[in-house]
Amino acid sequence: MADALLGPAEIRELAGRLGVAPTKKLGQNFVHDPNTVRRIVTAAGLTPDDVVLEVGPGLGSLTLGLLGTAAHVHAVELDPVLAAALPETVTARADVTKLTVHAGDALKVTAGQLTPPPTMLVANLPYNVAVPVVLHLLSVLPTLRGGLVMVQKEVADRLVAGPGSKIYGVPSVKLAWYADSRAAGRVPPAVFWPVPNVDSGLVHFSRHATPVADVSRALVFRIIDAAFAQRRKTLRAALAGWAGGADNAEKVLLAAGISPQTRGEALTVTEFAAIATAATALGHGGKLSPTGRQHEEVDS
CATH class of the missing domain: 1.10.8.100 (rRNA adenine dimethylase, C-terminal domain)
Structure with missing residues (x-):
């Protein structure tokens, strides 16, 4: 897996060749550190049978790491240029037959679009849509057993907060409806391009049964x-x-x-x-x- 992963030089070269400049509108901050990719894949706790849903694969850094472990990866990418380029990037470094790219909005994903059905969500989520994406996917994809997402550190803290905390709020309670969650570590800004002005955090979650049966x-x-x-x-x-x-x-x-x-x-x-x-x-x-x-x- 080590030789397949993208480093800073590969990320810059690939972006230049595609004419891609990261945009704040799409929340694009590309991971260019292979060790961070390995850390995310390990923390996700994937099995060789898992089918992973990745949202916002960007230039493919995390995608390549996931393909080295999972049975299949569904990559949902809003940027049409990046979505079109991802299979070629993977072909040069991993088994592209294990990848399905979906060009579109993760907030509009339905279960019928994803075959085989995903069992884990693992993603470096755009900061501006992280919470809506997680809640939407948990609501429409009952096959998800859990996941690991990288989000803004402040958002990560809120997602895992418990009752009585000053940062406990709507995201905390709604995620708790679907899953047990825990903080899985901090990620420094330096591993991204461009470098964000905040730290990121990893959140691991495992789906559980509905808290109360027969309630809307x-x-x-x-x-x-x-x-x-x-x-x-x-x-x-x-x-x-x-x-x-x-x-x-x-x-x-x-x-x-x-x-x-x-x-x-x-x-x-x-x-x-x-x-x-x-x-x-x-x-x-x-x-x-x-x-x-x-x-x-x-x-x-």
């Missing part, structure tokens, strides 16, 4: 959105807009066994699911969060 995920997520839209307020106040009034919110919370004076940042995903179950039983299903926002981004 959409309803649970609306409650989470409402609770953190006004995170400094008590749940009685924060959920008033969703429940049709503070009194209704209080009734739902009491039925769920949760104090109306609690704040959302103190609840586990199981407790949010309990609120949804109680709301359904009482007929307070809610329609929108108080702001109408869908909090898939990092919530402050």
